[in-house]
Amino acid sequence: MSPPGVEPGPVVRVTADTSDRSAVIEAIDDAADVSVRRVGPAGTPSPLGLYTTAGRTAIHTDLRPDAAAEAATTLEDGDFPTTGAEAAVDHDEDTAAIPAPDSGPLSVGTRRVLGPCGWVDPTVRPEPVAAEFDPETVLDRVATVGLRGRGRADGATDDLISAVWERTIEAEGDPVVVIHAADTDCPTDELMCRSIPGRVLDGAGIVADAVGAEDVVALATDPAVEPLEAVADGELIHRAPESFRIGEPTMALEALEGNDRIEARRRPPGPEEWGLYGRPTVVHTPRTLVQLRTLLEDGEGFDPESADPGTRTVAVRGAVRAPAVVELRTDSALSRALSAVDAAGDRYVVGGRFGGVTGSVDLPASAPALSASGLGTEGVLEVLGPDDCIVATVGERAAFAREENCGRCVPCREGSKQLHGALRDVYDGEFDPETLRELARVMRTSSLCAFGEAAARPIRTALEAFEPEFRAHAEGRCPAGTCGGLR
Template sequence: MNRTGEGLQSPTVRVSGAGRTEHGERVLSTARAAADSVTVLRTGPTGISEYDPLVLATDAGRTVFFPAPETPKVRDLVAAMEDGELPTDGGAAVVEHDVETTTLPVPTDGPFAVGERRVLGPCGWVGPLDPTAYQFHSLDRDAGAIADAGLVGRGRGDATADEPVADAWRRAREADGDPVVVVNANDADDRQRADQTLLAGSPMSVLDGVAAVAEYLDTTDAVIHLAETDTELRERLRQAIAAAADELPVVPVLVAGPDEYRAGEPTAALEAVEGADRIEPRLQPPSPAEYGLYGRPTVIHTPRTFAHIHLALSDPEETNRSGSGSATRLLTVTGDVTAPATIELGSDAHLSAVRNAVELEGSFKMACVGGVFGGVTRTLDIAPTVAGLTAAGLGTEGVVELLNDERCAVATAGDRARFASEANSGRCVPGREGTVQLTELLRAVYRGSFDRGKIRELGRVMTQSSNCLIGAHAPRPVLTAMDEFESSFEAHADGRCPSGTCTDKL
């Protein structure tokens, strides 16, 4: 039997991203129907959705990339490989690589050449449901070494976002009660695709990271929290967990929660997993590490964080990178682009590199970095690190939204303020009332009143006193848009939209 990862017999045709479209499924079925001795492997997404379905034809350490081919092309290339040839006509790239590689070979140019593929490496290359394609490390090394190295949590849904995981792990380990590990993969903001890419493309790496943390906590209880609408992903994860059950000391339970933005906040996710009627963030302290799921000590991370843990367990050098602050960061590039892309940048890169991973529709005007409540900026000459992003007033949630010259900065800020007023849980006054006041102050701009001081003071109070992340972060798009485009706010107060897009509001 051919293996679907390391040591996979050649020749091989990999089909990545097949499940995203009907065309992708046709490409996969066409390849399988045409193959006899050639192995056809269904892999998960690569992160570069513009290329889906991506067909990779491999033989003897050589791989040809065929982005979104038509079915006759797929039939012909499989036939050629059956005859002992590796076709290159029509390929976007040809890459020479080690025949035993377990990560996707990277071309010298194009979207795959942007950044690095350390955490993303297996995505699109190995069989996501085949545990033999991975080396599981959870029992081989102490996860405490990863914690000591300074690894930080990643993403809005992580209880240790932008902070070292070590403190939470140790508190959960020392607290009274039986600890539990939670994978928070419920994010209703479709701007962020990194976690879904990892769960679909490299679920074993996430499961290994979960097992490593569980071993450190001396527990066998783990939960993966998904949105109830992610039915296909949930089924694929169920298959992955079943396939890896004999390899892992921990078998996570899948739990579906409401497809609401507020349910992605870490403690709100715990409420969702518990089945609470009202989804809202909990008051802290105590932290989840002390009093979490059903009152038990709980470590809650995103799939990104667990995949970084697996990578650090796989390669001691990754542990050193984490300790020196040079670990990579996953970013989804979206906005006014033909297709979004999830890429991986090192700490020595700049956000400007993301523009090489996508095709922008129109001319670049600004970016919103950090998700729906990220910061607005004209420049991307910023390091993708917590320190670099924070210093620039931007968000760290792993999203770079590229916006073209048809976008209005005032409307962009107003839309996000309005969303905050609708999506917040109502648990705290700054989140419940502050978001409404912020929205009204922006509406007043269209009525001729631009009160800079009042907007900034409200933003300061909300940021410092909100219990929920929505209330704390909602002012950021507004304040950064004012910093970058104050003249546009003034023009709107005078009854004019410089972008010409707000005529129906003036």
């Protein structure tokens, strides 16, 4: 037996986002006697075939069955398949991450938590990294570093997770850990569940030990369920209904409790004190959990002095040739993420569907920096193409908020309706930026949950950066030349 991570002989890895992966693998198996691994997606714009032998890996993106078979045959023959490769990289034989090339999407940013994605076998659960730590040590290290939660689905979005844990520990009742892997707004959590589910669950185990929870429950999107179940060891994995709304943590808890109508819960207190069935509940996204695990595995790269220690993942989508997930140090510029894709535009929505609209992404990728600029911290960078009309874009998001809100609080339910109506009015020549700004402000300051707080962000930021676009529409002109009105 080889030690874990060390491959005996030539190995071919085929990532899960490959179209018709079975056919590719069949072709390889038919052509050559090499070990083939089914790995999860790597977050790259294209699916990958990784051909490894003796500390050297050739990275291919041409995954037509005959091309793959040819590369595999080369590998079997003791040669290295450089023909058609994007890159060839030398590396440690026992590396647990895709070896980083000097160029191409995999070279962008710092793939620390994403590294194992597309490399390790998702069906194998790694050794727990914190087995020998006692809960106080874990809490202490997390608090000292000041690790923050990632994603709107997290129970501590951009807040110190140690503070949330402490409230859970102090609260009455048996604590629970909920893995929230059901936010449809950001693809990164699903990616992690498919590629490194064992690390996600191990991260949850660390939290469970730290807060004294015996139960770990995951709420996951459909594609994430099977990979999580494959490595689950006592964790309860549940399939989430497909809904943007349940990306909000209290609505996820409602879904887990089986409520037939999902609305946000009143706070305070939040889930950390009153969560699943009223038990103190730590809700974390896979992004947070893997970041946490990485911190405990190797604290290097987590600067306690940083306002947002660690890395941030950024899913780039929109007017790009193919979307990708990139990992950036929080002090590097968000614009770095664009080099992983072919972006066809210079206006952006930062922070998911309810992100902020901006013409510049030359700012640090850290949550505090993004928030300070009025942008979202959801870890999504959407590129708007030349044909994308700003007014139509924010109008569609207002319509979405109007349709998808849970209906509980007035600023969100009635506010999104008025917001949408006011944008329609723009097309009829009525543009009242002051009322729009006030409404957007009121929704942010007084909505019951993060859904309503964020729902008006696209408009608020678009008014700031692109007010002339609105005026043009009110005058009957769409600068993008594509606007057919707002549904």
